[in-house]
Amino acid sequence: MLNGQNSFTTNPKTPVKIKIINDLCISAATCLIKAPETFDLDSDGIAYVLTGDWDDVKSIVEAAMSCPTTAIIVEDLKGNVLWPLQS
Numbered sequence: 710m711l712n713g714q715n716s717f718t719t720n721p722k723t724p725v726k727i728k729i730i731n732d733l734c735i736s737a738a739t740c741l742i743k744a745p746e747t748f749d750l751d752s753d754g755i756a757y758v759l760t761g762d763w764d765d766v767k768s769i770v771e772a773a774m775s776c777p778t779t780a781i782i783v784e785d786l787k788g789n790v791l792w793p794l795q796s
């Protein structure tokens with residue numbers, strides 16, 4: 710498993726946690742377009758989270774929103790879910 714795949718990962722400069730649910734990722738790559746400093750695809754075409762500086766929180770949430778299968782979960786550091794929206 711790479712960074713952020715099936716478990717949350719954090720970044721000291723960005724106040725959110727990110728997790729990608731591998732089984733839901735269909736390699737659509739829209740997350741990479743919205744937040745290219747945060748997401749990339751592994752050799753199997755499954756998204757993972759990059760190390761180093763991430764995009765800003767708005768871009769990360771927009772990337773998660775853009776995912777057609779809701780494979781990206783974004784929480785704040787208190788564990789409040791920012792995406793997907795809870796009903």
Ligand code: SF4
Nearest residue numbers: 734735737738740776
């Ligand atoms: S947008 Fe969703 S399905 Fe597409 S690569 Fe990113 S996580 Fe995977």
